[in-house]
Amino acid sequence: xxxxxxxxxxxxxxxxxxxxxxxxxxxxxxxxxxxxxxxxxxxxxxxxxxxxxxxxxxxxxxxxxxxxxxxxxxxxxxxxxxxxxxxxxxxxxxxxxxxxxxxxxxxxxxxxxxxxxxxxxxxxxxxxxxxxxxxxxxxxxxxxxxxxxxxxxxxxxxxxxxxxxxxxxxxxxxxxxxxxxxxxxxxxxxxxxxxxxxxxxxxxxxxxxxxxxxxxxxxxxxxxxxxxxxxxxxxxxxxxxxxxxxxxxxxxxxxxxxxxxxxxxxxxxxxxxxxxxxxxxxxxxxxxxxxxxxxxxxxxxxxxxxxxxxxxxxxxxxxxxxxxxxxxxxxxxxxxxxx
Ligand code: SF4
Ligand code: ZN
Numbered sequence: 564x565x566x567x568x569x570x571x572x573x574x575x576x577x578x579x580x581x582x583x584x585x586x587x588x589x590x591x592x593x594x595x596x597x598x599x600x601x602x603x604x605x606x607x608x609x610x611x612x613x614x615x616x617x618x619x620x621x622x623x624x625x626x627x628x629x630x631x632x633x634x635x636x637x638x639x640x641x642x643x644x645x646x647x648x649x650x651x652x653x654x655x656x657x658x659x660x661x662x663x664x665x666x667x668x669x670x671x672x673x674x675x676x677x678x679x680x681x682x683x684x685x686x687x688x689x690x691x692x693x694x695x696x697x698x699x700x701x702x703x704x705x706x707x708x709x710x711x712x713x714x715x716x717x718x719x720x721x722x723x724x725x726x727x728x729x730x731x732x733x734x735x736x737x738x739x740x741x742x743x744x745x746x747x748x749x750x751x752x753x754x755x756x757x758x759x760x761x762x763x764x765x766x767x768x769x770x771x772x773x774x775x776x777x778x779x780x781x782x783x784x785x786x787x788x789x790x791x792x793x794x795x796x797x798x799x800x801x802x803x804x805x806x807x808x809x810x811x812x813x814x815x816x817x818x819x820x821x822x823x824x825x826x827x828x829x830x831x832x833x834x835x836x837x838x839x840x841x842x843x844x845x846x847x848x849x850x851x852x853x854x855x856x857x858x859x860x861x862x863x864x865x866x867x868x869x870x871x872x873x874x875x876x877x878x879x880x881x882x883x884x885x886x887x888x889x890x891x892x893x894x895x896x897x898x899x900x901x902x
Pocket of ligand 1: 703704707708798799800801804
């Protein structure tokens with residue numbers, strides 16, 4: 564039996580880089596200390612905040628919610644609301660919704676569940692079928708990511724939130740880093756920073772308090788605190804996403820050569836530090852369909868909604884009328900096969 568490096572109790576976790584062993588109590592202390600340090604290091608939270616914790620109901624996001632609630636209970640100027648975006652994925656999302664509801668009732672936490680069906684007009688399962696019927700070139704995860712961000716931003720604005728905290732951990736971030744290198748999307752690499760400020764104040768600031776935390780630690784924190792049931796549920800669309808192959812590959816590399824993920828995170832930090840100031844959230848326009856802040860004339864969610872037939876005919880016709888007098892808009896709509 565391996566003993567905790569700080570007491571006589573049995574270890575539940577060994578850090579593969581520092582080789583330190585932690586019992587349950589010392590692991591929880593170590594984990595919370597690291598998250599608090601990350602919040603301070605990157606100046607993530609201000610004196611007064613209404614924090615939206617984006618929660619899927621999975622281990623990572625429930626861990627984040629738990630820590631933010633603990634912090635907010637010590638700081639009366641911080642208020643926390645959990646928001647779960649229910650995409651409508653049969654046999655998958657119901658289970659994680661149950662996790663959040665159980666957690667929120669147990670710890671008396673405010674929460675909102677916002678569905679694709681209410682905000683987009685269809686569940687993800689229906690969207691995937693409709694997209695295939697219309698021969699749209701998108702994978703399920705593309706719709707899911709775009710619509711999830713859209714719904715989360717809208718709900719956060721409705722709730723007058725000041726900041727959105729997401730549970731992206733170090734593993735998620737280095738996976739995204741590799742995916743963006745593969746697709747030569749350097750503009751996106753440069754936005755993989757722990758904090759994203761709004762450039763014009765219209766958009767809500769986003770923070771990643773688990774930026775330096777490995778996935779196995781955030782999952783273990785949820786299990787040791789008995790926050791979720793230790794069951795494994797996987798989205799049925801996972802097989803279409805390159806991320807999951809990259810995740811497997813990185814885990815194999817990490818097992819053989821501990822420190823690979825930290826190495827990639829440091830490489831990402833070096834690249835983003837070359838910039839004088841990291842790019843903020845560039846939302847210079849208001850989407851002409853939904854009115855939400857957007858980097859393009861029409862936000863990506865509305866583009867997908869138009870392509871899926873989810874925007875009312877009169878609204879689409881008024882966009883087409885605008886395009887007759889606006890060459891840029893016309894080119895944009897042609898590029899997406901809308902005209
Ligand atoms: Fe959404 Fe894809 Fe993740 Fe499933 S695997 S929840 S479709 S992003
Ligand atoms: Zn829009």
